[in-house]
Amino acid sequence: MKYIDEFKDLVRGSGILKEIVRLATFKVSFMEICGSHTHVICKSGLRALLPDNINLISGPGCPVCVTSQPEIDAIIDFADSNKDVIITTFGDMLRVPGSSSTLEQVRARATDVRVIYSPLGALSIARQSPQKEVVLLSVGFETTAPLIASVLQTAQAEGITNLTVYPLHKLTPPAMAVLLDSKDMRIDGFICPGHVTAIIGADAYGFIAKDYKRPCVVTGFEPLDALFAIYMLLLQIKEGRADIENEYKRVVSGTGNARARAIMDHVFEPSDALWRGLGSIPMSGLSLRDDYMGFSAAKRFGIDITKYTDSSKGTLDCRCADVLRGVINPAQCPLFATACTPTAPQGPCMVSDEGACAAWYTYERTAVAL
Amino acid sequence: MCLGVPGKILEISGDMATVELGKATVQVSMQLLDGGTVGEYVIVHAGFAIERLDIDAARKTLEAMDAFGELS
Known part of the structure; x- marks a missing residue:
């Protein structure tokens, strides 16, 4: 495919790799924030090609994974006790383990849970079934939130009243600040998420360069994008710089997609959010604005998150919370590839394709001692 | 989740476009x-x-990526 295959070219990659080997005379840890980057790094085998002194850490970039246990439990309970409602959500949500069940198991108990590829799917279902309540359980970062906002604008314009949303969206920069403030580890540079940045703009990371003096490279999603970003980060460190650089200029600008942000800001407002692994982070989530409160599933159905406590710490020895903070890699979890596998996931990081544990299980098991 | 794929616009009709994604049209x-x-x-x-x-x-x-190939 055009604008994909060129960024997978082996010969082109070997030139970049040689340069990385030449530059990598010091030990560094870089974090990729986006789950799609985790996936491409694992799938392409980059970790095995890189010099040993370059450590790539996966961050909290898988939306399903960072959704807190109380929220997972609340939506599973809601789905289980509302058999007359159509629940729509992205596929990754179905198998995330709740404290006592999953959405997939709830579906087997006769709740109408439907997987959608696009939030437009939820809108179509609401149009086609005006006599049914349709609930959209929406996860995702800044890349996805404008889509949900756009769908709600359309629903409002069309006077659709049987669609509600349970927003679990998260914002990236506040989580990066928490990771940088953490005493658990040192991150020497960020491989910044290309499609989040397409919306928010590369300038949004200015505080990381200015306040934390760490380099950032906004990065595309093909193997050579990741490889080139690693080279760019190394070069910055070698030259004593901490700049915001953009490897993904073919898609991302400094200011991002202003129209998408305006639509998102019209429907949502920033609010505090609870992250698995990172805890509560001020202004790192999105809530519906007053004008869109009519679309709130929590309000219409009385979903009360305060009834649920964070029991994830007691779930066997699942270390998803530590994996999400980059404190351990997946293979360092005692359950990895033993009690926890993609067919029997104990935590969300083993469920989603973008979860670090699932990516390591599929592609990195030869690289780690088991 | 933040998966995005480049595709070519074949046709635009109102707010919707027909886009070629590899061999698929969406x-x-x-x-x-x-x-x-x-x-x-x-x-x-x-x-x-x-x-x-x-x-x-x-x-x-x-081109920036290829510059290394020429140097080495």
Whole structure:
């Protein structure tokens, strides 16, 4: 495919790799924030090609994974006790383990849970079934939130009243600040998420360069994008710089997609959010604005998150919370590839394709001692 | 989740565009972009075009990557 295959070219990659080997005379840890980057790094085998002194850490970039246990439990309970409602959500949500069940198991108990590829799917279902309540359980970062906002604008314009949303969206920069403030580890540079940045703009990371003096490279999603970003980060460190650089200029600008942000800001407002692994982070989530409160599933159905406590710490020895903070890699979890596998996931990081544990299980098991 | 794939706009009708994604043809909402042109490449994420793909910038990035091949 055009604008994909060129960024997978082996010969082109070997030139970049040689340069990385030449530059990598010091030990560094870089974090990729986006789950799609985790996936491409694992799938392409980059970790095995890189010099040993370059450590790539996966961050909290898988939306399903960072959704807190109380929220997972609340939506599973809601789905289980509302058999007359159509629940729509992205596929990754179905198998995330709740404290006592999953959405997939709830579906087997006769709740109408439907997987959608696009939030437009939820809108179509609401149009086609005006006599049914349709609930959209929406996860995702800044890349996805404008889509949900756009769908709600359309629903409002069309006077659709049987669609509600349970927003679990998260914002990236506040989580990066928490990771940088953490005493658990040192991150020497960020491989910044290309499609989040397409919306928010590369300038949004200015505080990381200015306040934390760490380099950032906004990065595309093909193997050579990741490889080139690693080279760019190394070069910055070698030259004593901490700049915001953009490897993904073919898609991302400094200011991002202003129209998408305006639509998102019209429907949502920033609010505090609870992250698995990172805890509560001020202004790192999105809530519906007053004008869109009519679309709130929590309000219409009385979903009360305060009834649920964070029991994830007691779930066997699942270390998803530590994996999400980059404190351990997946293979360092005692359950990895033993009690926890993609067919029997104990935590969300083993469920989603973008979860670090699932990516390591599929592609990195030869690289780690088991 | 933040998966986005580059595709070429084949046709635009109102807020929707027909986009070629590899061998597939999909219907994509253009509501997040200020217009669009047939023949342009866009990044498609969950049924929406979220940004345009700048062909010149893609070429420049590839040239920057290729510079190492020539040096080594």
